[in-house]
Amino acid sequence: MRVLITGGAGFIGSNVALKLIEKGYEVTVLDNLSPQIHGNNPENSELYMSIKDKVNFILGTVTSKEDWKKALKDADVIVHLAAETGTGQSMYEIEKYVDTNIKGTAIMWDILTNEKYSVKKVVVAASRAIYGEGKYYCNEHGEVYPVERELKDLENKDFAVKCPICHKNVKLLGTTEDSKIHPTSLYGLTKSVQEEMSLLLGKSINIPVVTYRYQNVYGPGQSLKNPYTGILSIFSTRIKNGNNINIFEDGKESRDFVYISDVADATILGIEKKEANYQSFNVGTGVNIDVLTVAETLKRLYKSDVKIEVSGNFRLGDIRHNFADISKIKELLGYEPKYNFEQGMEKFVEWVNKQPVEQDNYEASILEMKAKGLYK
Incomplete structure (x- = not known):
């Protein structure tokens, strides 16, 4: 079977590609080797090198119809991972996010709808960001779906999530796939549109679609260059440069x-099981870990003496909590996470310790958000 992976040189895509190759699949990758992910010499990046000469690689972008057509030739399955990621950056790089995440997906479906290809299934990377604040429990009103936290509360250092009806504090619940879709960032909005578009159009032309609402993915290969997404990599790069960790x-x-x-x-x-067809699934562990624990764990594993500073600063559009209810993917697909947080962190840190120390661009990213009025 021949699989096309868009964004296949990225963090998730390269790992999927290598596992598929091990299982005997033929893999084509369409990727633009974004410097934000791969650095200034992207063709020498570890992620790209891990798949080089193992896949049919096409340097291109999902915003180009011609690149899509080239990549789709002979594909049986599409794993559509290519996207701009990062909630904070999405709030001011609006056209870029809409073009890649929505228009790029629309071009794919336009081609599949109007031209003849051999595609038999499409797997789409959605995101937990589509849930916004997710599902909570209010003592007075039962299950509720809180709206974005109010600026006045955040400015008063009241970071708790409130009931949208009575404005009292609420208790966090695991978010199920049938939970309300109400993103609080442009990134989340684009992923929601991408998912709904794919499910709708897949049904209309009888191509099964599977969408995955990934939680916070981490591990070896995660970009240490990108200061906009992935707190484990951001914190790690800070620690490796001897810089203190600022916790929001x-x-x-x-x-x-x-x-x-x-x-x-x-x-x-999702590729292999028919039970996945036309379904959306959470992909996580079903456990939430607070950010202070993340920082303290990294500091311990790196044997670092940097300071951890809880600043009280916040970013507009950030959610407070999230964790997935993964009952559906366990029952329908037999998914069971093999790594708990401590095990995964040990492997991640072991990998980081073997990497060159990357330039820490965190402060520049904060100044950029401050200038846009998104960081308080």
Whole structure:
């Protein structure tokens, strides 16, 4: 079987590609080798080198119809991972995110709808960002879906999530796939449109679609160059440069961190199992880890003496918490994460310790967000 992976030289894509090759699949990769991910010499990046000469590589972009047509030749399955990522950056690089995430996907479906290709399934990388703040429980109103936190509360250092009806603090619940879709960032909005577009159009032309709402993916190969996404890599680059770690809000904000190998396995289940067709799945661990714990774990594993500073600063559009309810993917596809947080972190740190120390661009990214009024 021949699989096309868009964004296949990226973090998730390269790991999926290598696992597919091991299983005997033929893989084509369409990727633009973005400097934000791959650095100033992208053709020498570790991610690209890991797949070089193992796949049919096409240097191109999903915003080009001609590049799509070249990549789609003889493809049986598309794994559509190419996207601009990062919630903060999406709030001011609006056209860039819409062009790549929405228009790029629209071009794919336009071609599949109007021309003849051999594609039999499309797997789409969605995101947990489509849920916004996710699902919570209010003592008075039961299950609720809070809206974006109010600026006045954040400025008063009240970071708790509130009931949208009574404005009282609420209890976090695992977000299920049937939860309300209401993103709080442009990134989340583009991923929501991308997912809904794919499910709708796949049904209209009888091409099964599977969408994956990935949680916070981490592990070896994660870009250490990108200061806009991935707090584990951001914190690691800070530590390696001897710079203190700045933690937003009160450090109790939390995420569901899922190891890259588990994400690749889940993605391949979507290719291989009919039970996945026309379904959306959460991909995570079902456990939330707070950011202060992340920083302290990294500091311990790196044996570092940098300071951890809980600043009370915040970014507009950031959610407070999230963790996935993964019951559906367990039951339908037999997915079971193999790595817990400590195991995954040990492997991640072991890998980082073997990498050259990257330039720390975190402060520049903060100044950029401040200039846009998105960092308080």
